[in-house]
Amino acid sequence: MKVRFAPSPTGHLHIGNFRxxxxxxxFAKKNNGHFMLRIDDTDQERSLIEYENAIKEDLSxxxxxxxxxxxQSSRLSCYDNALQILLNKKRAYPCFETADELSLKRKSQLSxxxxxxxxxxxxxxxxxxxxxxxxxxxxxxxxxxxxxxxxNWDDLVKGKSKYNMSNLSDPVIFREDGRVIYTxxxxxxxxxFAVTDILRGxxxxxNSAAQxxxxxxxxxxxxxxxxxxxxxxxxGEGLSKRLGSLxxxxxxxxxxxxxxxxxxxxxxxxxxxxxIFKNINQIIDNFDINKFGKSKPKFDKMELLNLxxxxxxxxxxxxxxxQLNTLDFEITTEFWNLIKGNINTFNDIKFWWDIVYGKxxxxxxxxxxxxxxLKTLPNDSFDKNTWSTWTSLLMKESGRKGKDLFKPLRLCLxxxxxxxxxxxxxxxxxxxKIVERLNNKN
Numbered sequence: 422m423k424v425r426f427a428p429s430p431t432g433h434l435h436i437g438n439f440r441x442x443x444x445x446x447x448f449a450k451k452n453n454g455h456f457m458l459r460i461d462d463t464d465q466e467r468s469l470i471e472y473e474n475a476i477k478e479d480l481s482x483x484x485x486x487x488x489x490x491x492x493q494s495s496r497l498s499c500y501d502n503a504l505q506i507l508l509n510k511k512r513a514y515p516c517f518e519t520a521d522e523l524s525l526k527r528k529s530q531l532s533x534x535x536x537x538x539x540x541x542x543x544x545x546x547x548x549x550x551x552x553x554x555x556x557x558x559x560x561x562x563x564x565x566x567x568x569x570x571x572x573n574w575d576d577l578v579k580g581k582s583k584y585n586m587s588n589l590s591d592p593v594i595f596r597e598d599g600r601v602i603y604t605x606x607x608x609x610x611x612x613x614f615a616v617t618d619i620l621r622g623x624x625x626x627x628n629s630a631a632q633x634x635x636x637x638x639x640x641x642x643x644x645x646x647x648x649x650x651x652x653x654x655x656x657g658e659g660l661s662k663r664l665g666s667l668x669x670x671x672x673x674x675x676x677x678x679x680x681x682x683x684x685x686x687x688x689x690x691x692x693x694x695x696x697i698f699k700n701i702n703q704i705i706d707n708f709d710i711n712k713f714g715k716s717k718p719k720f721d722k723m724e725l726l727n728l729x730x731x732x733x734x735x736x737x738x739x740x741x742x743x744q745l746n747t748l749d750f751e752i753t754t755e756f757w758n759l760i761k762g763n764i765n766t767f768n769d770i771k772f773w774w775d776i777v778y779g780k781x782x783x784x785x786x787x788x789x790x791x792x793x794x795l796k797t798l799p800n801d802s803f804d805k806n807t808w809s810t811w812t813s814l815l816m817k818e819s820g821r822k823g824k825d826l827f828k829p830l831r832l833c834l835x836x837x838x839x840x841x842x843x844x845x846x847x848x849x850x851x852x853x854k855i856v857e858r859l860n861n862k863n
Contacts, residue, residue: 422454422617426487427607429461430473433668436720437622437652437660439483440686444649445620446485447687447708454617458487459610462494463601479669483679484701491614493606500601503609503639504563504594512638513594515561516543517554539564539590560598564591565605565635572630577620577647578713584630592631604628608635616644620710623648649713650690652720660720672725676766681729690718697731699740730765750774759841759849776835777850783858785833793818794830795859803852808844834858 426442428434434442449456458480462468480487507513518526527537543564546554555561569587576582594605611619619629629646636643652660660667672682680698687704688695691712698704738745738754745752748770760773775781785791797814799807815830816822831843834855840846847855 422452423457423615424449424454424618424620425457425459425616427459427461428476430469430476431467432472433475433670434479436667439669440652441621442480442485443683443686447705448620448710450705451708455488457489457491457614460492461603462492463606482673483683499609499613500606503605507565507638510638512566513563514544514566515551516564517559517561541591562593562597563595565594567591567631567634572633574633574646577645577710579648579715584627586630589627589631604632605635608632611644612639612641618645620647622651624651647710650715650717653717655719655721676768677725677729678732681725681732684728685725690714697728697735699735726765733761733764755849759845763841781836783833783836785861787829790819790829791833791859794833798855803848808847
């Protein structure tokens with residue numbers, strides 16, 4: 422079994438793009454199959470090597486490894502050969518209309534209440550007329566001649582699927598500048614690399630119907646097809662590459678973790694509950710393509726944030742130490758165990774490091790209470806009993822108890838209303854830092 426993920430290197434990976442990559446990867450690994458990364462870089466004007474490298478970096482960061490790598494730009498002669506095969510079989514034909522002429526045709530059809538489907542007028546050109554047009558410098562684009570029949574397939578996600586090809590224009594497969602179009606190039610690649618299963622978004626349904634006929638015209642059986650319902654935002658609007666904060670690059674900079682992203686995207690749109698996984702192997706073990714439904718799943722960034730927080734609560738120091746080593750300050754096991762239940766993103770680690778060890782703005786306007794807190798602070802070495810000893814003494818001196826005691830003391834030490842367990846916090850901070858905070862030397 423072999424699948425492929427085929428991004429175009431014209432921008433950064435969007436959350437929707439990555440979901441397609443993830444589902445293909447999980448499907449392959451669950452079935453002991455092969456996951457191919459295919460870079461669709463035939464658009465030489467928009468394809469950039471820096472985007473290709475960014476795609477590879479994002480996939481690696483997300484723990485998605487590929488078993489093979491191919492680039493369409495190295496296979497242009499294969500697409501030329503496929504075009505010639507289709508021409509010889511009379512399944513491809515040259516067209517000479519300009520973009521403006523085609524636009525006028527569509528407008529005329531729409532104004533007449535007709536669907537804007539290509540009228541196949543170029544099929545009426547004789548060989549001599551084609552030669553004459555070419556001699557005058559006219560460069561043709563090429564279309565694939567569809568058979569106007571029902572195309573049926575058993576979709577891995579949608580189930581029984583059907584499309585009548587008379588509702589679709591003959592697709593352009595080569596532009597007038599000689600550039601191959603995805604519709605043909607993808608089929609040629611899938612044949613040559615023996616791809617057995619194609620999983621992609623439901624926006625490819627009509628494209629898939631045309632490509633099934635392309636497979637057959639090129640003498641091959643089409644792979645199994647699966648079309649995932651497209652992600653929407655929380656309001657039900659479609660996601661777009663142009664929406665901010667939804668590229669993997671942006672999510673990474675915001676401090677989201679790979680496992681939180683993959684945990685969400687592997688389950689959203691399925692019948693399973695969404696929860697955090699500790700590693701990619703757990704996600705593979707739990708993956709089942711049959712659980713993906715037909716309704717449009719919603720991507721909720723707050724749900725992702727909650728999973729991110731759960732991940733930090735779940736993960737041990739040794740499992741995240743490599744990532745912690747990228748920080749410009751040292752993180753100890755003691756500090757990690759103290760704060761991990763109070764961080765939502767990786768960027769929060771610096772926030773809590775400053776609170777425990779750095780200089781912050783605290784709230785200690787109640788000078789009498791602060792004086793008593795300093796007076797009752799134990800002088801000996803701190804241990805697990807320090808907090809209870811200190812607060813017991815402070816309770817007697819101040820007459821306060823409960824939240825009237827603990828809330829102002831937390832504010833004096835951290836500037837926060839909430840945070841790690843105070844008994845552990847004061848032990849990690851140490852006496853010198855506590856004295857600094859109580860003396861307002863933050």
